[in-house]
Amino acid sequence: MHIQARSTLRAVLAAALLAAGGAIAWLAQADAPPPVPTPSLDGIALAAPGAAAVTIPSAPAAWGGVRTGDHATLSDRVVSYRIEATLDPDKHLVKGRQALTWRNRSAVPVRSVYVHLYMNAFEGAGSTFFTEQRHRGEGFRSGVDIGDGEWGHILLSSVRQGAASVPWRFVQPDGGPATDHTVARFDLPEAVAPGASTTLDIDFTTQLPRVIARTGYFGSFHLVAQWFPKIAVLELPGERGATAPRWNAHEFHMESEFYADFGSYDVSLTVPKGYTVGATGELQGAPSEKNGMVTRRYVQHDVHDFAWTADKRSAPPLVETWTGPGSPTVTVQVLYPPEYEASAKPAMKAAKDSLTYFSRTLGPYPYRTLTVVIPPYNAEEAGGMEYPTFITASGHLDVAKNSLDEYMLEGVTIHEFGHGYFYGILASNEFEEPMLDEGLNEYWDGRMLRERGQQAHPMPAFFKRIGIDPVFDPFDITRATSPRDRPADAPGQNAWQRLQGIGPVYTRTALVMRDLEERIGREAMERGFKEYYRRWKFRHPSVADLREALADGSGERAAVEDVFAKQIYAVSRVDDRVATIESEEVLPLAGTRLENGKRIEETQAALDARIAKARKDWEKANPNAKEGSGPYPFRTQVTVRREGASVPQTLVVRFADGSSETVAWQGDEKWRTFSWVKPAKAVSAELDPRRSHYLDVNKLDDSRTLVADRSASTRWASDAMAFVQLLFSFIATV
Missing domain, CATH: 1.10.390.10 (Neutral Protease Domain 2)
Structure with missing residues (x-):
């Protein structure tokens, strides 16, 4: 400055x-x-x-009021x-x-x-x-x-x-x-x-x-x-x-x-x-x-x-x-x-x-x-x-x-x-x-x-x-x-x-x-x-x-x-982040159930066999399906945390089949969990996808993936090194 x-x-x-x-x-x-x-x-x-x-x-x-252009000066x-x-x-x-x-x-x-x-x-x-x-x-x-x-x-x-x-x-x-x-x-x-x-x-x-x-x-x-x-x-x-x-x-x-x-x-x-x-x-x-x-x-x-x-x-x-x-x-x-x-x-x-x-x-x-x-x-x-x-x-x-x-x-x-x-x-x-x-x-x-x-x-x-x-x-x-x-x-x-x-x-x-x-x-x-x-x-x-x-x-x-x-009249920290992302198949569960008026029990072994057959049949019918999809839906849960002042946020969750869900997160609540049941597994969750909130403390925690991805850390590390060089160049010239 x-x-x-x-x-x-x-x-x-x-x-x-x-x-x-x-x-x-x-x-x-x-x-x-x-x-x-x-x-x-x-x-x-x-x-x-x-x-x-x-x-x-x-x-x-x-x-003297608004200067409209009609004044002499x-x-x-x-x-x-x-x-x-x-x-x-x-x-x-x-x-x-x-x-x-x-x-x-x-x-x-x-x-x-x-x-x-x-x-x-x-x-x-x-x-x-x-x-x-x-x-x-x-x-x-x-x-x-x-x-x-x-x-x-x-x-x-x-x-x-x-x-x-x-x-x-x-x-x-x-x-x-x-x-x-x-x-x-x-x-x-x-x-x-x-x-x-x-x-x-x-x-x-x-x-x-x-x-x-x-x-x-x-x-x-x-x-x-x-x-x-x-x-x-x-x-x-x-x-x-x-x-x-x-x-x-x-x-x-x-x-x-x-x-x-x-x-x-x-x-x-x-x-x-x-x-x-x-x-x-x-x-x-x-x-x-x-x-x-x-x-x-x-x-x-x-x-x-x-x-x-x-x-x-x-x-x-x-x-x-x-x-x-x-x-x-x-x-x-x-x-x-x-x-x-x-x-x-x-x-x-x-x-x-x-x-x-x-x-x-x-x-x-x-x-x-x-x-x-x-x-x-x-x-x-x-x-x-x-x-x-x-x-x-x-x-x-x-x-x-x-x-x-x-x-x-x-x-x-x-x-x-x-x-x-x-x-x-x-x-x-x-x-x-x-x-x-x-x-x-x-x-x-x-x-x-x-x-x-x-x-x-x-x-x-x-x-x-x-x-x-x-x-x-x-x-x-x-x-x-x-x-x-x-x-x-x-x-x-x-x-x-x-x-x-x-x-x-x-x-x-x-x-x-x-x-x-x-x-x-x-x-x-x-x-x-x-x-x-x-x-x-x-x-x-x-x-x-x-x-x-x-x-x-x-x-x-x-x-x-x-x-x-x-x-402006106050100063408030802004710090929202994606805390967790989970996406699991909704599979049939072992136990008893009523069927045609009778209570029957399905053993775990029988259940596993049924699930395996359903997957094999589905893969045969869908040979080009993407990883993360199958015969059973996936339940996805994303929890977001707020450790500062509230700002209107957008959360985008992307799925393996290329689809996505976009929801608004507003209000003063300090956390919230969003859930979906969809035919595909979640891939990532991202807050503020348009990078609207530059006041946010840390943009690196705005997103999470289910599979480790080093690209963001590599890019930010490179940016950090370049910025250090920027600072050194300023110091050298003042």
Whole structure:
């Protein structure tokens, strides 16, 4: 997973492997006791530190109601940012001036606002980010560390509301260490009346860190994200379970991401001449040059973040266009360093294919640009990330057909593009409900990879040359890296209070959705997700809103509610198996019986002779009969066991004459025996013949045969060996 950050496939596998081993998370401890919180000036509360999956659907008018296309703007623009920023690439410093205009949507005056200062997560070891990293005993994804002189921070040098200076203080909404400075409260000199707006003029300096997680620099490469003061979201009653106005602001946790209002960004970026720049949004006019510095202005409406990159080593960008029904013409560019030239065209193809697939299966892509950035060697921690209209992928020196590098590059590009929908357009709260982004996106891009016929070929070239080339389907990889036997955390849990880390948010959510699709059908699932997109694009859905959209759109409410109750709001082990299979001839039995009014006795010897004669006569009359058939019927009994949550199961029993019996096993019973009397002996019994339940702990015990069959164990042993090799190849490259 992105061990926090992004779910590049490599990261998904590594982190989910840790999750399956039971990695222990930081349990809300702190290096020092936090100060007693000071009440805000207006009494508006903060969201609870442990807030997680919402159970009550949002009100119909939440976030201004469904965006039907009849509105003047795509989103209800709550905030606007006008920023002028200058990069000093030698000091890795960004100096910025920002006019932040925020509209009070509530019915009460607002005196205190909360602002995220994400870059302070990298200012020192006392931040919540690094405190959690120490308690977990692991680094971010590949574990690159910050060295001396490589820390980052954001410094506010001036905050004004009109002519008045704005006092502010650091706060820790989640009870983290007092040394965490990723959230600040601004106490406004003048209250913002209901429906009114205010502008905060902020001068700031951002020191970029050496890139160890999502953002920063390496050499001349700069990935500038989480870099400016960003206002938190004021939620109103009926929005994501709120019953009164509340500020939704959380510290920057190691395994959490972001949540912000939709708005407009007008950003002017000044960098030295010779640097290639890519950014969120559309370039306005021609760049202007002065004193060896070049200024470019980017504008993008109806998004909730802004990121950019600058590098003097970049190769000339690869630029193409894409068109699709309901979408504007999209200019797609790939920025890459010279060493990763082989990755540029595959990344471009994957990006354009993603535009086609997501537009068709969810809804049209609404923006005019898409920038894909491939970070240089030694800056891969900036890869596998997403921002509106701007994503980062992974670089490879060679992208041979059917190689693991090809799978990784295309898989990561598709995954990060998909975030443009589940994180971008469907702007869920990644702090409290990360499954709505990471999990749903992992599922949807798995569907795309499956539809493309994309498979992972993990073996090195030498083994392929001698004929050893096992392949893995996308959801098989997801299943192999998801904790199934002892899952600890519900997918709906928040990002930071998790025993097994963030990995299962990706993998287990994807499997839950994949199994739901198997249960209700592909078309029903797609109808449900299209309804989710229709209702919640350019708004902020909750888990409850997803549940309702899927139930209504698919027409399968009972199945959807059952799955959400057992596998989203809770976490339940699934473990069904075939316990026994028996199939015996129903032969005449020794003893006495009434015949023509008289009781007669047939001795065992006489009975054996009668049975032998019947068999001989039958074989003479049926010379080509298959083994397992004869003059007497067979009684077959199959017992199935359930050691976890109930799921709708199908049992198929096959017989020697080629016939079969199929029965449904439903309900909460822990076992059941099914019986048949048929003219042929049973050969095998199999649960889940369509492999509908990927959450099941062990698929090897789903079937039994009456005669020992080594083919399954041989195949699975080969798969296991290949998967071990897959893991080793990942370890070698992180």
